[in-house]
Amino acid sequence: MEYLYTATCLFGLEGLLGQEIDDLGFRRVETIDGRITFAGDENGAATAAVNLRFAERLYLHITSYTARTFTELFDGASDVPWEDYIPKNGQFPVKGHSIKSTLFSVPDCQKILKKSLAVRLGRHYGVKFMPETGDLYQVEFFILKDKVSLMIDITGTPLHKRGYRPERVTAPLRETLAAALAKLSRPREDVLLWDPFCGSGTIAIEAAMMMKNIAPGARLRFSGEATGLFPANSWNDAREAAIAAELTETGFRARATDINPECVRIAGDSAKRAGVSDIIEIFEKDALTIETGGMRGTIVTNPPYGERLMTVDTAEQLYRDMGSHFKTLDRWQIYVITQNEDFAQLYGRRPDKVRKLYNGMIPCYFYQFFKNNK
Template sequence: MTYQLVATCLFGLEKLLGEELDALGLKRTLTMDGRVFFEGEAKDVARANLFLRTAERVYVLLGSFPAPTFAALFDGTRALPWEEFVGKYDAFPVKGHAIKSRLTSIPDCQSIVKKAVVERLSAHYGAKWFAENSGVKYQIEFFIFKDMAYLMIDTSGVALHKRGYRPESGVAPIRETLAAAIALTARPREDTLFWDPFCGSGTLVIEAALIATGRAPGLTRSFAGEAFSFLPKNLWSTAREEAESKIVHDSKFETFASDIDEDMLDLVYENATRAGVEEHLNIFAADARTIQKPDRRGTLLCNPPYGERLMTKEETEALYAAIGKNFATFSPWQMYIITSCESFEKLFRRRADKTKRLYNGMIPCTLYEYFKPR
């Protein structure tokens, strides 16, 4: 059976997510801000959850329909085959959001969708009520965009950026999916040293090492879909076997993870160990303003501190000016620097070869790419 599926992502990562789906052999059908629609079999639900590095969640799309009114939302939802997915004794909470649509009250939309699903299941199972806290949980989510409603079931559970290797974070953590996107853009290779001089909890270099060694980001975690009756249990074990087979155990990929805060270094090692890539990281204390370029090909990628929580505006400006001066000595190394500081290029004293607007959660940022020799 072919399912209509949806993978969501942070704004700005749609192209990378689409390329990941292509690499998995999955057919894309539609791209919208923050989500990519695609087709796949039941096994591909498991594969997408395990392998996608830039996706936040993977959904099964039950259907879409115009919903300019509450009546249309109710009728469209009730017409969908919920009984093919949700059992008589299962829980099915509802959440969602609406953008640029006439239906703006999310609580009212939740109630309408819930009532419609209950009526559909009641007619099928002959039940008058359904338990809220028993059975398998099928999280129903609606997305209404320009009066078009999309009704989905979340197969991921905990968001996919939570890989499981980072129970603790630094002061200003970068989301794992965003770190993976930056690393994918930089293209980790065995012959290129990667270095994050503001490593914090190590997310950027860990994601780069996962990519370089072919380790699936979801290999060490579980997913809500593993409990779903319409997804055979063996699909998940088969997907994990596929993921295990793709690991490059003899990879020579190497990264430097340095930070001026020595207290972070043990955490970096612990996170890398949980991710299974600790042997690829060289972890040490260093000041990014004075580090020196190794005599080999390399790439700098970092998320330098910015914001009132970490330092004053004057301290930020002084730091960016200092690293701009020091990083200039790293040519012809490539650099990928993400920050929410809008005056970064001026302070860094070098215009980027390419910029990309991204979001770290809800925080707007810019990825500054330097790949041309200076």
């Protein structure tokens, strides 16, 4: 039996997410901004949840239909055999989004869909009120240009929360975006990856996990496991397969450094939890004093900016100093993500490529300098 799944991602990462969906053997059905729908079998939920590195959430896609009135919205949902998915005591809260659609009020759409599901389920189970005392079946709707998609969330905690970073850390960069930056920098075994403004170490950790083939969800639990919608053994099977595929040896090496000793401590602890402390050197260092040491290397970093850690003027001077110092790193490639649209001018060099990405809903610019000759 074929299942449809929908994976969401940060804007700008659709290409990376689509490629890993292909690599896992799924068939892509539809790609739109921030989400990809794909087909797989009953084990696909576990395989995708455990292995997708660039996805934010994963859903079981239930149905799609057109609705321009609340009656059409109600009736379209009512046609779904929800009793095949949600048991008598299941909790089924409804939330979602509406974009460029006639039905633009999200709270009103929530109420209509909740009522439609409750009426259908109540009629099937022979009750006036659904108790909702059991496991969670989070129903999500997404309305784009009057096309309604109804889904059930099967991840629970967002997939960017890998579990290695302390919850108390207010980190500026999502793990999924950090993984994308690492991927776009083309990490290789014979090239050192160095993040000189490492913060909690996320970029270096994600790069190291990638190079050790550590699946981001191999040691996580997902809400879909409790739903009974998928084979019970598929989750552990997917985790065990992912762990068995991890590499114990790799020539890849990374460095994560920061001028703040507390950041260095947190990065070190996070690297240990992620299982990559053996291939990352983490220590305190001023970014403007790093040297090549005769090695080939790549800088991938998220430097401080004016709204975080320092004033705008101080941040802009830092960018100028980065340009002056990093040009001494002969033949190293430089990759910098920042919210500052004027970074290249301040840095003093024209980038070979600029890619617009999003950290949550915050637009950022990924400046890529492929040639760094003196």
